[in-house]
Amino acid sequence: MMNQERYPELRAALRDLFKRFPDAYFRKVDEARGYPEEFVDALTLAGWLAVMIPQEYGGAGLGLAEASVVMEEVNRCGGNAGACHGQMYNMGTLLRHGSPEQKRRYLPQIASGALRLQSMGVTEPTTGTDTTKIKTTATKQGDRYVVNGQKVWISRIQHSDLMILLARTTPLKDVKRKSEGMSIFIVDLHQAIGKGLTVKPIRNMVNHETNELFFDNLEIPEENLIGHEGQGFKYILDGLNAERTLIAAECIGDARWFVERSARYARERRVFDRPIGQNQGVQFPIAEAHIETEAADLMRWRACELFDAHQPCGAEANMAKYLAAKASWEAANTAIQTHGGFGFACEYDVERKFRETRLYQVAPISTNLILSYVAEHVLGLPRSF
Numbered sequence: 252m253m254n255q256e257r258y259p260e261l262r263a264a265l266r267d268l269f270k271r272f273p274d275a276y277f278r279k280v281d282e283a284r285g286y287p288e289e290f291v292d293a294l295t296l297a298g299w300l301a302v303m304i305p306q307e308y309g310g311a312g313l314g315l316a317e318a319s320v321v322m323e324e325v326n327r328c329g330g331n332a333g334a335c336h337g338q339m340y341n342m343g344t345l346l347r348h349g350s351p352e353q354k355r356r357y358l359p360q361i362a363s364g365a366l367r368l369q370s371m372g373v374t375e376p377t378t379g380t381d382t383t384k385i386k387t388t389a390t391k392q393g394d395r396y397v398v399n400g401q402k403v404w405i406s407r408i409q410h411s412d413l414m415i416l417l418a419r420t421t422p423l424k425d426v427k428r429k430s431e432g433m434s435i436f437i438v439d440l441h442q443a444i445g446k447g448l449t450v451k452p453i454r455n456m457v458n459h460e461t462n463e464l465f466f467d468n469l470e471i472p473e474e475n476l477i478g479h480e481g482q483g484f485k486y487i488l489d490g491l492n493a494e495r496t497l498i499a500a501e502c503i504g505d506a507r508w509f510v511e512r513s514a515r516y517a518r519e520r521r522v523f524d525r526p527i528g529q530n531q532g533v534q535f536p537i538a539e540a541h542i543e544t545e546a547a548d549l550m551r552w553r554a555c556e557l558f559d560a561h562q563p564c565g566a567e568a569n570m571a572k573y574l575a576a577k578a579s580w581e582a583a584n585t586a587i588q589t590h591g592g593f594g595f596a597c598e599y600d601v602e603r604k605f606r607e608t609r610l611y612q613v614a615p616i617s618t619n620l621i622l623s624y625v626a627e628h629v630l631g632l633p634r635s636f
């Protein structure tokens with residue numbers, strides 16, 4: 252342990268569970284482009300993916316701080332929380348905005364692992380980050396909504412039972428503010444696939460199950476609308492601070508993994524009759540990566556504290572995600588450099604983690620959009636879009 256860690260008991264319990272999943276496990280899953288079923292099952296059965304679900308619905312009723320430790324430790328042990336992190340924040344949407352009936356119906360089953368709510372369908376191919384322009388529509392017809400349109404990069408569909416879907420219920424031209432007129436629905440994927448929903452996997456740089464979705468008159472029962480019609484965008488935004496803070500924690504987990512592996516290799520690898528880590532040219536980038544990781548971690552805890560105290564935390568959550576994604580990417584670069592040629596060998600796992608951590612500069616929100624948020628909402632600079 253390089254520093255005083257918060258939640259030592261929680262971490263000890265997680266590390267104990269993760270002993271069953273050594274590097275070779277994650278390497279094999281990556282090579283096979285598979286899904287870490289056993290790992291996700293073990294996390295679910297131990298209750299770790301339900302830490303934020305209130306006790307009355309079968310969860311642990313803990314805060315974002317504890318949830319962030321779970322996600323951090325997954326990445327720190329050599330895994331990647333991208334296989335299952337959707338559940339941590341998607342269930343928050345249901346919890347905050349779902350009806351009592353929806354909560355009773357879904358949350359206990361999500362907590363027990365009987366149902367997975369791993370997917371959220373927001374991004375579209377032609378509108379990208381400009382979410383209010385989405386073209387997928389949900390039109391009310393009798394007691395159901397009929398969905399038409401397309402989504403892209405929708406993750407974990409093949410390993411989830413449910414998806415939260417954002418669609419336009421009132422055309423953009425008929426709303427006062429562009430953020431109005433969108434709604435969110437809970438989609439039962441087993442009922443939808445093949446009956447109006449077509450799923451096309453996207454092969455990508457990492458072993459991350461993500462897909463294009465095509466909606467052709469998909470029918471969703473009206474009781475699957477979450478909250479009020481037209482308010483869906485606001486509900487999605489509500490969940491983003493939790494999502495960004497959890498992603499920051501995952502990046503911290505990655506960054507610590509890279510720093511530890513780099514330091515270990517630099518101590519052990521001998522060239523020119525001495526450990527490579529004796530050279531300051533090798534030491535300094537590792538020290539720098541450590542410093543930046545620890546600094547990013549402080550912002551992550553600040554975001555957690557504010558979120559758990561129900562205080563506004565948009566700036567802190569965004570800044571934590573920005574700093575942590577940058578720290579993990581720089582630590583990843585250092586790890587490749589420190590390992591020399593072996594950084595490229597799959598059996599060292601550095602190249603896999605390097606690919607995996609790169610994603611977080613782009614998804615779930617790109618670095619530019621965070622800078623724009625801070626410029627506009629924190630510094631009061633003029634709106635650029």
Ligand SMILES: Cc1cc2nc3c(=O)[nH]c(=O)nc-3n(C[C@H](O)[C@H](O)[C@H](O)COP(=O)(O)OP(=O)(O)OC[C@H]3O[C@@H](n4cnc5c(N)ncnc54)[C@H](O)[C@@H]3O)c2cc1C
Binds near residue numbers: 372
């Ligand atoms: C592996 C993976 C998994 C994903 N999983 C999901 C998921 O489960 N659900 C989901 O809904 N989405 C998901 N996404 C989508 C992800 O959220 C988007 O890719 C991301 O938000 C960026 O949107 P885009 O790809 O359309 O980029 P664009 O919006 O096309 O932007 C491209 C680039 O231009 C920059 N840019 C655009 N506009 C501006 C501006 N005004 N100022 C400055 N820079 C700008 C962006 O920062 C970015 O770097 C996933 C993406 C990936 C790669």
